[in-house]
Amino acid sequence: MSIEVRSLSKRYGRTWAVRNLSFEVQPGRVTGFLGPNGAGKSTTMRSIVGxxxxxxxxxxxxxxxxAQQPAPLREVGTLLDAKSAHRSxxxxxxxxxxxxTHGISRARIEEVIGITGxxxxxxxxxGAFSLGMAQRLGIAVALLGDPHTLILDEPVNGLDPEGVTWIRELLGSLAAEGRTVFLSSHLLAELALVAEQVVIIGRxxxxxxxxxxxxxxETERVRVRTGQLEQLLRLLAADGVQATSLTPDTADIVGLPVDDMARRAAASGIVLLEIAPIHRTLEEAYSELTREAVEYRAGLTEQDAS
Incomplete structure (x- = not known):
């Protein structure tokens, strides 16, 4: 089952939390949901689950x-608040x-307790649980009905490194079974290891x-290290490349494939001590895309109004 958001808008008073938002989350893969604080992520997720x-x-x-699902827990598993369980x-x-509430067996309860550790x-x-253990309990609730669709808001928060690896492997395996997995996260490097698709919103x-x-x-960046850096940059300047010097002997160069650069350096007698392509990270792409949509910046009080 896919998740379809169609021209979704939500206004609180005079403030639009979400405006004319449309996207689709497909089964069989993990889809990440990203956006700055106040972007409308939580409002969108809350709207999806009514x-x-x-x-x-x-x-x-x-x-x-x-609300039209005949047995919601068997169709959709959600984690929107890790601390929702009654403390006592x-x-x-x-x-x-x-x-x-759904006639789920005790055997399944024991099964999800095992799955979530x-x-x-x-x-x-x-009430005595750490945030990490509360997350595991929330994920156990989401898995109770063995649902086809999972919607998780910041499921990695509070997990230790072992827990982060566990949730990554769990979500990957569920998607591989053909399930729909939709999760928000601020840990972009971790999300990049498990998600195939991302939906990014701002304001x-x-x-x-x-x-x-x-x-x-993107246009391939190449990092080079050589004791003849100035000579190399003069050589490549004629090709219209862009270079950013990092140290006296190291630079990042954009505009020329790594093989061409190595051949030209060799032909000119320039000894390269290191040459390697560098690809843009998800964090870099995200920062570029959301630069104008960041509502709260350093020096201001940060309140996640999402």
Missing amino acids: LDRPTSGEALIGGKRY RRAVDHLRTVAA LESVATRRA GELIADAPIAALTA
């Missing part, structure tokens, strides 16, 4: 609104309570909806 009513437009899951309730009892803390009260409007490979493709 917690916010759009001012106009709609959000559909498998062609239906969330044991983790296993929280799972049992949620499972009872909660065995040793299942009888501990949720409530769509900025990009594209494969990560397309966003990170």
Whole structure:
């Protein structure tokens, strides 16, 4: 089942949190949802699962609104607030309570406890959980109904390195099974390891909806290190390349393929100590795309109004 957001708009008073937003999340891959603080990410996710009513437009899951799903937990698993479990309730009892609403078996409860690594803390009260353990409990709830679609808001927050690796592998395996996986994250380097597609919004409007490979493709940058850097740059200047010196013997060069650069250097007797292509990262592409959409900057109070 795909997630379809169609001309979605949501206004609070005079403020538009989301405006005329449209995109589609396809099954069989992990799709990241990105945007600066205040971009409208949480409002969009809440609208998809029926917690916010759009001012106009709609959000559909498998062609239906969330409220129209006959058994929502068996169709859509969500994690929007890692601390939503009642503080005084044991983790296993929280799972049992949620499972009872859809007739989900105790065997499935034990299964998701194992999947999320909660065995040793299942009888501990949720209020005593660290953020990382609360995230695992929230993911366990999302997985309870063995849903086809997963919608997760910042699922990596609070996880230790082992937990980050675990969630990456889990989401990748679920997508490989043909499920729809949609998650927001501020950890762009980590997201780039698991997501194939990203949807980027800013100030409530769509900025990009594209494969990560397309966003990170650019004119190839080449990093060179040589004791003859000035001579090399003079040689390449005639070809219209752009060079940024990093150290007296190292520079990043744009505008000439790495093989051509190496051949020209060799023909001129320039010894290259290092030469390697450098590709744009997702973080660099994201920063460039959202530069004009950042609402809160350093020196101001940051409040995530998304």
